[in-house]
Amino acid sequence: MKTSIMQVKNLTKQFGGITAVNDVSFDVNQGEIVAVIGPNGAGKTTLFNMISSVLPPTKGEVWFMGERINGAPIHSLAGKGITRTFQNLQIFENMSVLENVMLGVHTQMKTNVYSAALRLPRVKHDDELARRYALEALEMIGIKDQMNEIAGNLPYGLQKLLEIARAIVSNPKLILLDEPMAGLNDGETSKIANILIEMKRNGLSFLFVEHDMKTVMRIADRIVVIDFGNKIAEGTPEEIQKNQKVIAAYLGEEVL
Ligand SMILES: Nc1ncnc2c1ncn2[C@@H]1O[C@H](COP(=O)(O)OP(=O)(O)OP(=O)(O)O)[C@@H](O)[C@H]1O
Ligand SMILES: [Mg+2]
Structure with a gap:
């Protein structure tokens, strides 16, 4: 049904x-x-x-x-x-592929700017989790090998895949x-x-x-x-x- x-x-x-x-x-x-x-x-x-x-x-x-x-x-x-991608790519060109995808996890986590600024233990834990989820998403989309490249340097096709990885990472x-x-x-x-x-x-x-x-x-x-x-x-x-x-x-x- x-x-x-x-x-x-x-x-x-x-x-x-x-x-x-x-x-x-x-x-x-x-x-x-x-x-x-x-x-x-x-x-x-x-x-x-x-x-x-x-x-x-x-x-x-x-x-x-x-x-x-x-x-x-x-x-x-x-x-x-619900997540989305845009008709005009919206990636952070100066950040790495991995960091771009990690941002997609952080949108869903409880870490806020204040706890991040104070470097509370929760932030470190969230960062590790975000990294793990991001790596899983990159693996699923097939661009894990490029994880350390600067997003802006990727060919267009891979940038589109990166956007999809970021959209799926928050489950x-x-x-x-x-x-x-x-x-x-x-x-x-x-x-x-x-x-x-x-x-x-x-x-x-x-x-x-x-x-x-x-x-x-x-x-x-x-x-x-x-x-x-x-x-x-x-x-x-x-x-x-x-x-x-x-x-x-x-x-x-x-x-x-
Ligand atoms: N912010 C806006 N202000 C005024 N008119 C707008 C605005 N955004 C879209 N429009 C108009 O609304 C109509 C629909 O635009 P829209 O971008 O939603 O179409 P689309 O189906 O996505 O087109 P495309 O296939 O070219 O992407 C168009 O006539 C467009 O000019
Ligand atoms: Mg359109």
């Missing part, structure tokens, strides 16, 4: 006179990969930003595991079990990925696709925005299609590929 872990309810975002997202609703179930697709400027990132509490919705709500999360402080989401239940395959070659793309499928088998859920239709059709259990801010279709890859509204929205793009 499917268990819904997140409910997106009637999300709407207006920027001045523009309605970027209009009354969009859908669920994400446990252990499911859900893709959000749509032409450029359709509203996908705006939708993601509302779901991850980066932007307040004009209307609508987001619920996760029985709790309303829109409006919750961004830093509280990892503790609730989330749901990961939001905004265009995880963008700018990657076929080998790197299928590597990430395989990682998502593997983690899904362990019960993790994913919601991802992606333009690479081949990958979307291969790994998504369900697809939500956005056009001009509206949800125009939702279904399995098979259903979406023959949906007339979707074909019309992508007319001329030959992507489906």
Whole structure:
């Protein structure tokens, strides 16, 4: 039986006179990969930003595991079990790969700036734990060999993997990925696709925005299609590929 872990309810975002997202609703179930697709400027990132509490919705709500999360402080989401990656990479370029991933653990730990400044015993313990979790995540994603490299020096494909390692390190239940395959070659793309499928088998859920239709059709259990801010279709890859509204929205793009 499917268990819904997140409910997106009637999300709407207006920027001045523009309605970027209009009354969009859908669920994400446990252990499911859900893709959000749509032409450029359709509203996908705006939708993601509302779901991850980066932007307040004009209307609508987001619920996760029985709790309303829109409006919750961004830093509280990892503790609730949601992490995300960004369309534009957000890594700390001057820090090592390992340090970048350790930061993902610290967002969930009890250490705060005061105890860190006072060098309380708890900090040392947390640091060791963070290091252990980070190494596990790097191993899982396959970039442990690069752990001591400066993140900014890594090739783009490895930086994308680093972002994913940081997203999984706090042991989330749901990961939001905004265009995880963008700018990657076929080998790197299928590597990430395989990682998502593997983690899904362990019960993790994913919601991802992606333009690479081949990958979307291969790994998504369900697809939500956005056009001009509206949800125009939702279904399995098979259903979406023959949906007339979707074909019309992508007319001329030959992507489906
Ligand atoms: N901060 C903002 N202020 C004003 N308008 C915005 C803002 N952010 C997005 N928009 C507009 O909202 C619409 C949706 O943008 P959004 O970035 O969500 O689309 P997208 O589907 O992610 O596009 P892409 O595929 O290019 O990433 C666009 O018309 C965009 O110009
Ligand atoms: Mg976008």
